[in-house]
Amino acid sequence: MKHLYDVIIVGAGLAGLRAAVEIGKDAKVAVLTKVFATRSHSGAAQGGIGAALGNEEEDHCEWHMFDTVKGSDYLGDQDAIEILANDAPRAIYELENLGVPFNRTPEGKIAQRAFGGHTRKFGEAPVKRACYAATRTGRVILDTLWEQSLRRGIEFFDEFQMLSLIVEEGQCCGVVAYELSTGKLHVFQSKAVLMATGGAGKIYKTTSNAFASTGDGMAMAYRAGAPLEDMEFVQFHPTGIYKLGILISEAARGEGGILLNNEGERFMERYAPVIKDLAPRDMISRCMLEEMRAGRGIDGKDYFHLDLTHLGEEVIDKKLAEITSFARTYAGVDPIKEPIPVQPTCHYMMGGIATDADGRVIVDEKNTAYAGLYAAGECACVSVHGANRLGCNALLDTLVFGRRAGIAIKAFVPSAGRPKLPARPETKDADTIKALMNSSGKESSGPIRAELQESMMENVSVFRQKDSLNTALKKITQLKKRYQHLAIQDKGSCFNRDLLDAIELGHLLDLAEVITRSAINREESRGAHSREDFPQRDDQKFLVHTMARYDAVKGPQIFTKPVTITQFEPKERKY
Amino acid sequence: MQCHFTVYRFDPAADEKPHYQEYEIAAEPTDKILDCLNKIRWEQDPTLAFRSSCAHGICGSDALMINGRTELACQKLVRDFKSGNNFVIEPLPLFDVVKDLIVDLEPFFEKYRQVQPYLKPGKNTSGKEFIQEAENQEFIEPALRCILCASCTAGCPINRANPDYLGPAALLRAFRYIFDSRDSTTEHRLEKIDADDGVWGCKTMWWCTEVCPKEIPITKCLGQIKRAVMQKKKGG
Incomplete structure (x- = not known):
């Protein structure tokens, strides 16, 4: 089946929906999503969205910018970070005006609270910068933007899995997609495509991410020649529920919660004397692992206590509502009375499809645009998060850069041509699916995925070193070979999860390879990338973005791109 | 421990009518039912169809019947x-089954769209947020x-009868938009909902409140709408 649009948006999380709302009726736009729109993983974001509104105490966009630069361990591009911080208040007021039900101050303004790495006066003390709706901030913004999309008559293709990008005459001009309920292939021809497909946490065994977070957009753009940037920087959030990885928001610490080791010591006081438990995520996750190695994990094991008991029932129920129920349901503990067992969990990809600050995908270190292809949100790398993202900046990123991508696309569409498509652009994907369905191979997705997740968790998580990285790379190469012998047991065409698992697994394998290759290449420690064999940051050699280009034969080809530094010269990062 | 699952199966392309299939799996007491379904799919029967995504009660994909x-x-x-350790798993009632545990929710979302689920605010020239009392936000919070x-x-x-x-x-x-102080069309919303198929369809049977996995006092919220409709009639 063929469809004709001006713009195809892939993904219906905050970045995709914000772009859709921006484009509205100005172009013919359709949103494709592999899960129903409101199931998108943006909805799982809990704690808040950062903006220097100054509703609770003095705050400035410049402070926000500085914190983000420092949080990124100076790898974020400062021109892009300036846009992020300066546009934040506008983005929040806009959301509020659209209907987002933020919590309120006694004066009826948007309420704000403290969050990791956000400070006043360039690091003096924590500042209340996170706007929030209890611990459902992502969910209420997702609902609001989805409802605004309905109001504007945006067309949705829910439960459509994108398979590949269509590129003709050097322009991305459509996608091939698979309809989950029928198994039919659809060709969506367009002038522009926006990738807004979110993260890839399912590469790791322990993750806060959804089953859907398999990096489809990153992998497909990569295979279509778009370089992936800074993929070695993977965020491990310090407070996932022990063994499950389900997130307990940083808001818990923003409201005063503290981390304790097996001696009952608030150990972050030793590592970050100024902002303590509100240090950035990369740092706290590292400190937890160091405490564990020193035998100070709870019961000598690999977890710690997140203690909220001193906050009182009202704060916990009103401001941290959702996490109370998570702790009760999944960990069997009542956070009003007892501490929650937590450990680091894979949470966010700082890296992604390389773009400029208007969502245009770029193909080289000179920011040359990939005609017709755009990306925004977690699947993109602008880069505003550099080597480590601060809490509250992810939702902000989706809204600021989702909107800017929408504006850029609107400007592109009227002047863009429509390259002629081949008679059947879906042939290659149809052949791939046919081969998988008819394969007589002996492999299935489950064991390959499990082995990948375990190896990545073991070798390419918080701490890394050359040997472990090489072990992981060898494993990935083996698993890729086994993937060639994958067979699909479900022969049906209606909600064939077996087939979808196989497609997603292909993406996970490609991205795991890029993450590991990029990590091997970066022989320094910066932000979330911590090399035990190279414990220092090395600005001489590595104050650059890692770029990885697809090569079907030789594997990821690494090159670099300069970092943009405007106001803040790199300094040692202390909290 | 061993768990016994009896699962509703129906593939319209292959089956004349639905049937139940039995599975035995090893599970931990702390495993989610979703983990068990995944185990069945990954280890025994890749053809079993069900929806899931976030796996911690936020995305809303995997509502179904358990026992x-x-x-x-x-x-x-x-x-x-x-x-x-015996579990009977079936799809949500009321909706048509697409395959196994997956139902067609389009009629559900059609109703949702009918209530104009978006804020229609008055003018705000401040260039900032609308001022809203914390109590008002807390009122719509459920x-x-x-x-x-x-x-x-x-x-x-x-719903089953009508x-x-x-x-x-x-x-x-x-309810969420009627009582949001920023909305300027409360009167109109109340008029539209004042109908037998609208808020008066609710006969206060509490079943919705009973089953809500997010523990929302739905019946109570609907009661607030009824009260507002009555007050409006008295007043006007």
């Missing part, structure tokens, strides 16, 4: 049931917990 009661498969653990899992509507006896009834989920969304 005759509407639940989120990711929010219930094996240890939560006193059924001797409705913000809704994850559109469709449990309430599937469980509502009125397919035109808006149903608890759509009415709850209406």
Whole structure:
């Protein structure tokens, strides 16, 4: 089946929906999503969205910018970070005006609270910068933007899995997609495509991410020649529920919660004397692992206590509502009375499809645009998060850069041509699916995925070193070979999860390879990338973005791109 | 421990009518029912179809029937049931089955769209946020917990008898906008909902409240709408 649009948006999380709302009726736009729109993983974001509104105490966009630069361990591009911080208040007021039900101050303004790495006066003390709706901030913004999309008559293709990008005459001009309920292939021809497909946490065994977070957009753009940037920087959030990885928001610490080791010591006081438990995520996750190695994990094991008991029932129920129920349901503990067992969990990809600050995908270190292809949100790398993202900046990123991508696309569409498509652009994907369905191979997705997740968790998580990285790379190469012998047991065409698992697994394998290759290449420690064999940051050699280009034969080809530094010269990062 | 699962199966392309299939799996008391379904799919039967995504009760994908009661498969653990490790898994009632545990929710979302689920604010020239009392935000807060899992509507006896009834989920969304102080069309919203298939379809049977996995006092919220409709009539 063929469809004709001006713009195809892939993904219906905050970045995709914000772009859709921006484009509205100005172009013919359709949103494709592999899960129903409101199931998108943006909805799982809990704690808040950062903006220097100054509703609770003095705050400035410049402070926000500085914190983000420092949080990124100076790898974020400062021109892009300036846009992020300066546009934040506008983005929040806009959301509020659209209907987002933020919590309120006694004066009826948007309420704000403290969050990791956000400070006043360039690091003096924590500042209340996170706007929030209890611990459902992502969910209420997702609902609001989805409802605004309905109001504007945006067309949705829910439960459509994108398979590949269509590129003709050097322009991305459509996608091939698979309809989950029928198994039919659809060709969506367009002038522009926006990738807004979110993260890839399912590469790791322990993750806060959804089953859907398999990096489809990153992998497909990569295979279509778009370089992936800074993929070695993977965020491990310090407070996932022990063994499950389900997130307990940083808001818990923003409201005063503290981390304790097996001696009952608030150990972050030793590592970050100024902002303590509100240090950035990369740092706290590292400190937890160091405490564990020193035998100070709870019961000598690999977890710690997140203690909220001193906050009182009202704060916990009103401001941290959702996490109370998570702790009760999944960990069997009542956070009003007892501490929650937590450990680091894979949470966010700082890296992604390389773009400029208007969502245009770029193909080289000179920011040359990939005609017709755009990306925004977690699947993109602008880069505003550099080597480590601060809490509250992810939702902000989706809204600021989702909107800017929408504006850029609107400007592109009227002047863009429509390259002629081949008679059947879906042939290659149809052949791939046919081969998988008819394969007589002996492999299935489950064991390959499990082995990948375990190896990545073991070798390419918080701490890394050359040997472990090489072990992981060898494993990935083996698993890729086994993937060639994958067979699909479900022969049906209606909600064939077996087939979808196989497609997603292909993406996970490609991205795991890029993450590991990029990590091997970066022989320094910066932000979330911590090399035990190279414990220092090395600005001489590595104050650059890692770029990885697809090569079907030789594997990821690494090159670099300069970092943009405007106001803040790199300094040692202390909290 | 060993768990016994009896699972509803129906593939319209292959089956004349639905049947139940039995599976034995090893599970931990702390495993979610969703983990068990995944185990069945990954280890025994890749053809079993069900929806899931976030796996911790936020996305609303995996509402289904467990031992005759509407639940989120990711929010219930094996240890939560006193059924001797026997589980009967069925799709949500009320909706047409697409395959196995997957139902067609389009009628559910159609009702949702009918209540104009978006803010229609008055003018705001401040260039900043609307000022809203914290109490007002707290009043609508229960409705913000809704994850559109469709449990309430599937469980509502009125919905089963009257397919035109808006149903608890759509009415709850209406509640959220009727009582949002920033909305400028409250009167109009109340007029539209003042109908037998609207808020008066609710006969206060509490089933929606009983099954809501987010513990939203839905019946109470609908009661607030009824009260507002009556007050408006008295006043005007």
